[in-house]
Amino acid sequence: MQDYRKFLDEILVDEQAIQKRVAELGAQISRDYEGTDLLVVCLLRGGITFTADLARHLTIPHELDCMSLASYGVGRYSSSGNVRVNLDLQTNIESRDVLLIEDIVDSGRTLAHVLQMLRTRNPKSLKVCVLLDKKMRREVPVNVDYIGFDVPDKYVFGYGIDIDERYRHLPFIASVDMRKYRRPAEAGQG
Amino acid sequence: MRDYKEFMSEILIDEGTLQKRVADLGAEISRDYQGKNPVLICILRGGMVFLVDLMRHITVPHQMDFMAIASYGLGARASAGNVRLTLDLQTDIHGRDVLLVEDIVDSGNTLAYVLEFLQTRQPRSLKVCALLDKEERREIAVPIHYRGFVIPDKYVFGYGLDLDEYYRNLPFVAIVDLEKYQPPLS
Numbered sequence: 430m431q432d433y434r435k436f437l438d439e440i441l442v443d444e445q446a447i448q449k450r451v452a453e454l455g456a457q458i459s460r461d462y463e464g465t466d467l468l469v470v471c472l473l474r475g476g477i478t479f480t481a482d483l484a485r486h487l488t489i490p491h492e493l494d495c496m497s498l499a500s501y502g503v504g505r506y507s508s509s510g511n512v513r514v515n516l517d518l519q520t521n522i523e524s525r526d527v528l529l530i531e532d533i534v535d536s537g538r539t540l541a542h543v544l545q546m547l548r549t550r551n552p553k554s555l556k557v558c559v560l561l562d563k564k565m566r567r568e569v570p571v572n573v574d575y576i577g578f579d580v581p582d583k584y585v586f587g588y589g590i591d592i593d594e595r596y597r598h599l600p601f602i603a604s605v606d607m608r609k610y611r612r613p614a615e616a617g618q619g
Numbered sequence: 620m621r622d623y624k625e626f627m628s629e630i631l632i633d634e635g636t637l638q639k640r641v642a643d644l645g646a647e648i649s650r651d652y653q654g655k656n657p658v659l660i661c662i663l664r665g666g667m668v669f670l671v672d673l674m675r676h677i678t679v680p681h682q683m684d685f686m687a688i689a690s691y692g693l694g695a696r697a698s699a700g701n702v703r704l705t706l707d708l709q710t711d712i713h714g715r716d717v718l719l720v721e722d723i724v725d726s727g728n729t730l731a732y733v734l735e736f737l738q739t740r741q742p743r744s745l746k747v748c749a750l751l752d753k754e755e756r757r758e759i760a761v762p763i764h765y766r767g768f769v770i771p772d773k774y775v776f777g778y779g780l781d782l783d784e785y786y787r788n789l790p791f792v793a794i795v796d797l798e799k800y801q802p803p804l805s
Contacts, residue, residue, distance in 0.1 A: 471667075473685055474683065474684075474685060477667055477670070477671055477683075478671050478674075480667075481667055481668045481671035481672070481779075482671070484668075484787065484788035485668075485788050485789075485790050487788055490621070490622070490623070490785050490786065491785065491788070492784045492785055493664060493667075493781075493784070493787050493788070494664070494784075495663055495664055495667075495685075495687075497685070497706055515706060516663075516687050516705060516706040520784070589671075594682045594710070595680060595681075595682060596680075597674065597682075597683060598674040598675050598677060598681070598683075600675055
């Protein structure tokens with residue numbers, strides 16, 4: 430197991446900046462959803478750290494649910510762009526105010542697809558909160574209502590975001606120097 | 620939706636005490652798993668908050684994965700008997716050091732079932748870390764290797780534990796006054 434310092438390119442957002450921004454987002458969401466019956470939906474697994482911290486800054490009562498998604502076919506996306514639901518919501522979102530929490534948006538394909546799918550269930554409102562927005566990578570327009578930070582088109586890790594399933598626990602967001610990073614043997618191809 | 624202060628009987632474990640204990644557990648786990656690469660498994664959704672905080676105190680390389688389970692039959696609070704897997708692990712745990720992270724152990728029935736199930740996949744080791752242990756309620760013996768707090772047989776909420784799906788976000792663990800609490804209409 431490689432020490433992350435060996436392939437860390439730079440820390441893009443440090444721990445303090447993340448915590449401060451998460452608190453601000455929590456306050457803003459609490460104001461915006463005052464008096465509503467909010468359902469917070471965490472997209473596993475990357476969104477878990479952000480969701481757990483953000484929820485603690487929400488001062489309004491809310492429900493929390495999780496979804497787990499995967500793609501069809503080989504590689505990141507199938508040609509159809511369809512997304513497979515591994516774990517669906519336990520909650521019926523009809524007529525509910527739903528806030529989807531994501532760690533990062535890049536092409537926007539997955540997010541656009543999930544939003545489309547959730548809209549068929551007729552929520553009262555459906556908004557999106559992402560910690561990181563990699564705008565340069567956008568291929569599909571998606572409306573993101575709450576953004577933590579804009580990040581450049583670099584491979585990032587930490588604060589819930591993994592590289593080959595590791596390093597999610599780091600309290601900051603950093604970029605990877607791909608020339609120095611070695612994939613673990615069990616990660617395989619892809 | 621009501622403010623929790625209307626039905627909270629008392630704060631059982633405050634935020635400072637929780638965070639300190641989670642840090643201690645993280646340090647202990649880091650020592651015990653030195654040189655290993657454990658997989659931390661969280662059973663959704665109660666264990667999420669504990670897992671996220673615990674992970675940040677674990678200094679050895681590790682992975683995390685999730686399972687979601689549901690009970691067969693009716694009654695949300697009945698937890699005896701077999702459980703149904705609604706989300707399986709993404710990771711193959713064969714030959715791996717597995718640490719199951721749980722918010723609370725009550726009767727032990729669900730935990731016993733999950734451990735038995737995970738054991739069939741032949742992990743190298745399988746241990747349990749539970750934040751709260753309601754020891755008095757135990758119906759079946761289950762091993763708990765890392766334990767946050769032993770708590771009395773009271774209905775608790777906060778720090779990942781819900782009351783009818785709400786209040787998981789509170790940074791402390793509190794006891795409900797069931798005479799004052801009314802479940803939400805849905």
